[in-house]
Amino acid sequence: MITDTPAVVRRQFTLTALVLPAIVSLVSLIVQGILLPQLPETIATHWAWNGTPDGVGPAWTMLLTTLLIGLGIPAAIFAMGRSGLRRGDHGAGYRSLGAVALSVAVLIGGLGVATLGIQLGRTDAAATLPPLLLPGVLLPALAAGIVGWMLQPHVPWQPTASSSSADVPVRPGERVVWLQGVSLARGGIVVLSIALMIGVAVGVPVVLLADPAASWVSLGVVVLLVMILVTTVRFHIRVDPDGLTAVSAVGWPRIHVPIADVAAAEVVEVSPMGEFGGWGIRWSSQGKGLVLRTGEGVRVQRRDGRTLTVTVDDAATAAGLLNAYASLTPGPRRD
Template identity: 30%
Template sequence: MSGGSQENGRDGGQGEVRKGTAARTVGLLVSGALALGVFALLLGLPWVAHGRLPEPVATHWSGTRPDGSMSLTAAAVFPAAVWVTSLGAAAVARWRGGLQAKSWSAAGLGFGGALLTGAQASIVSANLDRPSWQEARPLGAEVLLVLVAAVAAGALAWWLTRPQGPGPLATAPADGPRLDLPDGQRAVWLSRAVNPWLGLLAAVSGLGAAGAALAGFAGLGGAAWATAGPLAVVALAGLGCSSVQARVTERGLDVAFGPLGRPSRHWDPEQIVSARAETRTPGQVGGWGYRLSGRGTTVMLRGGECLVIRPRQGPEFAVSVDDAERGAALLNTLTSPRSPRSA
């Protein structure tokens, strides 16, 4: 018995290492793509519109009147240099400051990236098709929109990278004894899986959508808005399928999608006939992501072990997560006629 416990402990530790490594891989890929994307937008927006911009361009306004200018090259390079400097400062802060510094540096980068790209788009829009920088269009409501977007981006970056408390314990105190479980305890099972490539797809598509939207905002053509829509859909779909978390408690099974945990699905114990662990591959279920096939519904982020439930109504539902066997065992305990819910 003790040998089995030690083996389970080793397996659980290795599973946590795999999940932690995959999560860090997703974070690095997405962070790198976003950093490069902001850099490309800052340099690319003036270059794309250079044939329709004066030389130099207005870059500063006093009230509604432009009162400062830069060469087109400087207007592109200066904010890009500010962004690179910000990335370096954030890297140093994260290295020296720990988890709290990580979340606040991410918030600063989110705010700064949105502010710089929004300001660049506003400058291009104000100078577009003007004979000289002195005749650049006044900036008005777009300044407020850029500030709101920057604050929202910073808040979202902080929320996604904020320090997390310790995960649920394997067992936690309960109000009373539970049949088939140790007296005075209730069981909680939690597992997570990530797909770094879907996360990267979401980041690249999101950057493409943001770049097209900024180009449209700058007045570079209606085709930009038409491009932004489909890319945004791809980004949202990729984000929702880039990670999944399954949780089993006395309330049943919850499966949450994406880094925001939305959307999500829930089954009460009474809605589940049985659960099991089963090995599935993308080829068996028709590919990656949220798949519908002859096997029912499968959330396929990586081939291998899946938690499979058989609901009382509808097809089977499977999700590819580690340690599925223990999750299935707990679900079967909670859904059995002798479970605490009938005591």
């Protein structure tokens, strides 16, 4: 019987997010390698909605896709969750990551084999897409995700009890400003960089070999990944009489909580994966978060019940100053 210990959580996550996806990808690569000699040099790699091919490429493209995406994404997911689990973190976020990793491996590996399988013995790249091919791959991938979820123990995240904020006395009319910077944790940078490298590795062959529409989509994905990385690396946090403001080092995105909306602020210990399922600007059952690392942060309770959590050093001073200003500022009128 599985007991919900940190060691078991780590072991089952490793099995689901790394070991099983690696086995699935390896089997898919072996099967594709066996089929490769029976295929034309150029095959259909993409189809229009009516099932006719609208993108072609070398037959080995599917093996490369399986390697880079089918194995690369689970490896990136495993890297994302490993450090947190080693610290003792847990929760549905990690469990979901493991399930997604296994599902992606089955999906990409299955698509690779199916794409080559329907073109066996052909001499051209004009194979029509069978109507049941996609459902026949998507359903096993969905089932694999469910299996991946069930393989991991159910260990819900319990939010850490808040600490006390500092006492920051502020007199009416006095202007006190608190400034701090926070950078994305090394684990987050590694994961986003791996995702970017995978996007570039996949996008280059598409741009060179596929139709213009697919090329633009691939370029768009790469640009989006670059923007996410650049805008998430560092934020500047400010608390002043206007409230709390968090701005990316490049000027966007910007998060602001007006002081009139602040009901209370407190210090909390934050687990990005356990509470929010990852790093960056996130939403979860715990509310909105700007979570760039594990550790202390300030959680702002708005008057309408919403919350904002920001991971930052010296959170006690930030929370204390927000509480001081909030006590001097009347809340919005409610009719």
